[in-house]
Amino acid sequence: MAVWRKLWSTNLLAASLLFYILLNAMDVHARPANMSTAKDKSAASKDDNEILPADHLNGVKLELDGHLNKDFHQEVFLGKEIEEFDEDSEPRRNRKKLIEIFTKVDFNKDKSVSAKEMQRWIMEKTDEHYQEALVENKNSFRAVDPDGDGRVTWDEYRVKFLASKGFNEKEVAEKIKKNEDLKLDEETQEVLESLKDRWYQADSPPSDQLLNEQEFLSFLHPEHSRGMLQYMVKEIVRDLDQDGDKKLTLSEFISLPVGTVENQKAQDIDDDWVRERRKEFEEVIDSNHDGIITMEELEEYMDPMNEHNALNEAKQMIAVADENQNNSLELDEILKYSQYFTGSKLMDYARNVHEEF
């Protein structure tokens, strides 16, 4: 249970962490301290061949550990350019880029971005993330398939995984060949079992116990395959579901996954966490508003290629910055809300807006 969270949980709110510490109610086991470094590392080393499924998927609304993806709207607004915007980059440059983006989103060139235009843009940017995943997957697959025969067995992958965790690759390979005990610690063993489940899930029928490049993509990027999306949803529900009915109530959804009394206390104080999740539950995920999230609703919600979601997201984005309330965005509104759209702030946002056209 909750294995993904253990190794790859990343987006735990800093606030929650702080409360855990303050209340001295830490479930250290479930929340290793190393997680944020792990994430920074994987984000920074994009060229490395990632052979492990990530907890975070660009353009998907929930992390695999059940946390909301805080960067979602920036990811679908910026596409692959998301890495170009950061706090440190030069404001003039960011401003120029944002203006460029605006003119592209404004498809009919009327200097105003409608919800339809934004939706279309979001779909385009989502596809950009998909194309990136395809390219990265090519490299990752090469790393797990050194002999290049286009097929990888679970044992081959298992060796690469353990090597990435610091085990001696040759030794492990030898032991597996001889069917010897690998003497793994409990946590690694658990992760391995969870990976194995996912591995065989990605082996699309007729199953041959091997993954080809396409199947490996499903393994690393479940969001782009219907069957894997369902699998991912099942895992998330299983981790958050407390009464085992395979559905989520609001209280289950806003609980931190490890349901101890201490966690409950930590989270009651952490209002923002609760407020955001409640809002997302009530306004977006629970689409028929019956107070229950079903697997189908969650699947719909997490599907990055869903046009209905994209339109919702477009409307939400517009609502945030639509100061003159005409249901569309003009350049000055986008510049003013630069922090929201790009994650980086602009000073003197409105200066010379009109000169630049």
Ligand SMILES: *[C@@H]1O[C@H](CO)[C@@H](O)[C@H](O)[C@H]1NC(C)=O
């Ligand atoms: C934390 O990460 C460092 C470097 O990645 C590693 O050497 C260390 O063993 C990790 N500590 C824990 C507790 O996992």
Ligand SMILES: *[C@@H]1O[C@H](CO)[C@@H](O)[C@H](O)[C@H]1NC(C)=O
């Ligand atoms: C929204 O308002 C701005 C400023 O009044 C205007 O220039 C723009 O054309 C309007 N857009 C639409 C779609 O009505």
